[in-house]
Amino acid sequence: MKKSMVLTKMKLILHIWGEQFRECPKLTLYEAVGGIIFKLQTVLEVILPAMIVNALTDTVWVKVAVFVGVYAVLTPLLTGVGRGINLIREAYGYQAINLRLNNINKKAMSLDYRDTEDVEVLDMMEAAKESVWEFNDVGYVICTDLLGNVLSLATMSAIFIALNPWVCLITLAMTGVSTYAERKKLKITHDSHILESKAKRHVNYCKELLQDQKLGKEVRAYHADKFLLEKYHDAQAQYLRQIESREKMLRKWSLLQRGVYFLQIVITYAVAIIGYQRGDIAIGWFLMYVSASQELFLVVQEMFDNFVELSLVAEYYKDYSDYMNIEESMLHAENQTHMPRHGQGAFEFRNVSFTYPMQTQPAISNVSFTIDPGDKVAFVGNNGAGKSTLVKLILRLYDPTEGTIYFDGNDIKNMITANI
Amino acid sequence: MNGVLTDGIKRCKLLFEERLKGHFVKKVGAHLMNIEYQRLEMPEVLNEYQFAVTCIDEKRTTKIVEELEKFCASLSAMLGVMYILRELSGIVIVLLALVVAANALGEGFRMRHIYERHKTETPAQRQLLYARNELAKKEYAKEIRLFGLSDYVTRKVEFYAQKMCDLWKGAAIKSIKTVGWTYILQGIQLSVAYIYLARNVINGAISIGDFTVYSAAVTTFGISSTRLVNGLVSVVDTSKYVQNLRNFLGIPLPRDRENSVPEEPLTIRFEDVSYRYPNREEDAVSHVSLTIKPGVKYAVVGENGAGKTTFIKLLMGFYTPTGGRITVNGIDLSTIDIDRYRERFAAVFQDFHILGFGFDENISMGGDIDAERMRCAIEGMELEDTVAQLPEKEKTCMSTAYSPTGVELSGGQKQKLAIVRALYKNAPYIVLDEPTAALSPQSEFDLYQAFQEISHDKGVVYISHRFASCRLCDEIFVFSKGGIAGHGNHNELMAMNGLYRQLFEQQAELYAERGMGSVCT
DSSP states (O other), X not given: OHHHHHHHHHHHHHHHHHHHHHHOHHHHHHHHHHHHHHHHHHHHHHHHHHHHHHHHHTTOHHHHHHHHHHHHHHHHHHHHHHHHHHHHHHHHXXXXXXXXXXXXXXXXXXXXXXXXXXXXXXXXXXXXXXXXXXXXXXXXXXXXXXXHHHHHHXXXXXHHHHHOHHHHHHHHHHHHHHHXXXXXXXXXXHHHHHHHHHHHHHHHHHHHHHTOGGGHHHHHHTTOHHHHHHHHHHHHHHHHHHHHHHXXXXXXXXXXXXXXXXXXXXXXXXXXXHHHHTTSSOHHHHHHXXXXXXXXXXXXXXXXXXHHHHHHHHHHHHHHHHHHTOOOTTTSOTTOBOOOSSOOSOXXXXXXXXXXXXXXXXXXXXXXXXXXXXXXXXXXXXXXXXHHHHHHHHTTSSOOSEEEEEETTEEGGGBOGGXX | OHHHHHHHHHHHHHHHHHHHHHXXXXXXXXXXXXXXXXXXXXXXXXXXXXXXXXXXXXXXXXXXXXHHHHHHHHHHHHHHHHHHGGGSOHHHHHHHHHHHHHHHHHHHHHHHHHHHHHHHHHHHHHHHHHHHHGGGSGXXXXXXXXXXXHHHHHHHHHHHHHHHHHHHHHHHHHHHHHHHHHHHHHHHHHHHHHHHHHHXXXXXXXXXXXXXXXXXXXXXXXXXXXXXXXXXXXXXXXXXXXXXXXXXHTSOOOOOOSBOOOOSSOOEEEEEEEEOOTTOSSOSEEEEEEEEXXXXXXXXEEOTTSSHHHHHHHHTTSSOOXXXXXXXXXEEGGGBOHHHHHTTEEEEOTTOOOOSSBHHHHHHOSSOOOHHHHHHHHHHTTOHHHHHHSTTGGGOBSOTTTOTTOOOOOHHHHHHHHHHHHHHHTOSEEEEESTTTTSOHHHHHHXXXXXXXXXXXXXXXXXXXXXXXXXXXXXXXXEETTEEEEEEOHHHHHHHTSHHHXXXXXXXXXXXXXXXXXXXX
């Protein structure tokens, strides 16, 4: 069961990435190049200083000059190029995000009208918008991070297999413990997220009130300044409390991670120093050895983070696709026909009743009437009598829950809404 | 150890940043609510205010703290490194100084490009956000569907989005072109430093161990100097934004006034009062003289733009007259403590707001709740049934956005709630600016009746377009083109045969059966 779940998730992630690649191929290109450059820099920083030191001990002047030249020139160059590519990647990333947000927008405008007043649907739209910023990183995670990490992992592993496979194993074991702690931390963050969003929503609402200059008259007329400030203060205090409690829970796992890292460094240095004392390894390799082990630890941790991010991508994408897949029953009915251009037909309500989605009492009940072409009709009545509801039904913002509305003898449910 | 400390610091920083942001939100908000109302209508003030809000939202204030932190860290790193390198020859030191200079130049350029990009992108971004966020809101949902505006809006959004992307790309390319060469320079300088060190090792002047230390020091120096320069440049850059914040907070608060509010009952007199909005050619209110006596019911009528709302704002001290003066029991209003003065008024404006908080909080607007008084006010406007049906009675929140159990009242119910708010305040004067616009004729009639009972000892100033209310008032002011065209009670004004009669008959005609003559008696 778990295996098939992982497989479907992988397929989904590849599908998401594939979509992004099709929409913005240049983005993927820059992500990949950026990732390779960044990790290349790291690899060089592990290998080259060691080689410089070795060349110095061998006092081969030419070798030293070459290595130093390569190192000293290549490093800043790679930094510069990497930064430049990063800037361009940001621009394309922004473009990709805009594409998704525009899709959400289009969807918001084409939903059935009744969904625009449904609080759940509104929440779904907000979740979808937020999720776009998260899952759009899928390309970045795969191309920049993961690709670079694989490159680094291969190199570091090669170094270790040549030097001392045992330390490699110990390092990997330590990383496993650290990864487990990371999983725990993620769960804590995820669980507290809901409470925190609620608190944050209150904070933002109160902040918007404080920043709304249109409240100016009322605030002064009712001395409401202290009231609004207090509300904001309380909302913020609540939010900070949530964050603090979350951080407290995370603390012990972070300590564990730091402890494991420390242990790993101690072991690595111990083995390295013993090896050097015994004369098994040269001073240059000593340097490389130590930095390679640290890099290995970090790389495996980063790769775990990458997998977690990818799995989150799948979840965030669900928020997006759930919203985009909301059914639009009103726009796409079968047998939709065009209405006559300048409607010469009569409007007829036949036994029409309508209840709003969240209500129990009908807003209008068993209403029948006809409006002939050229008639000017007025609807009058007290508040809440159902006048606006009638108008909304005529404009087909809602469909009646009972009865039928006819235009020129045709049920308006079969008309293309745009023509109405 | 380092890791543990870092974690701890990160945690503290997170909380500190939120608190700092909250501090500024409160400061700016409080300032906005306390400056003179007149300033809120000046575009310059609103612009500065927008900048201040953007500054806080983009966390510029916390950014300065961050940059200072980086600056200190880099400075200490650099000092440490310089101590290590002190024994080396001057050449290395000079080279390193050149590295710092090259960095500074490069960073300066980069920051300038980003600031410029920011300036050009802010209007474009505002357009994009408006097209995308505002128009997707449910307030526009009906029109978009009825007029088939979906494609039009989509095209607008795509246009602005493309504009933004092009801006970003352009800025990125420009940045690479100008900054690229600093990296090459840096590389050359660093390689010279390394080769110098290497030669010394080979000559035997320094050991391998020293070489390792020195080369690490050189690298660290390079990184720290970059960070230091970045930090400085960033601080300068951020302070440009923060200056906007300071400009807004620098707007002066109204000065304390010498006189306290006179003892009640208050008689308010307008003595040849005029008011002209800034940058306008004509007075909105022109040479108006009238008296508001305590306990009297006044109506203010007139066509749109005649100056009625401006008159109300002058009465409540939101504006200071540009000509003439307003006196309260003989004392000039501009010398009276305006906050205490406004406590004598309870107002419902045309653009009132119902806040997302509880039903009872919307009535009390903060402060302790007098349950008996609130109950009276609610019953006065016949809202007790509505309250009884709310899921949490009077504690129900008035916005679904604020609370999942929140409720959105209908337009008419909201208007009644706003009037309950005014009634609860129990002030000697009540000002109502078109209180019945959203109410049905039945509700309007009920309101006037309820008002008669509740306000028997209070002074009331109504603005209304429905002349039915005029007949209930003791005195009517007829405004026309900023001035008073007539005053008196209904019968006196009808007898005068002037503007009042004309307007009244126009409205009454619409209710009369065809064929009947004038409706007035």
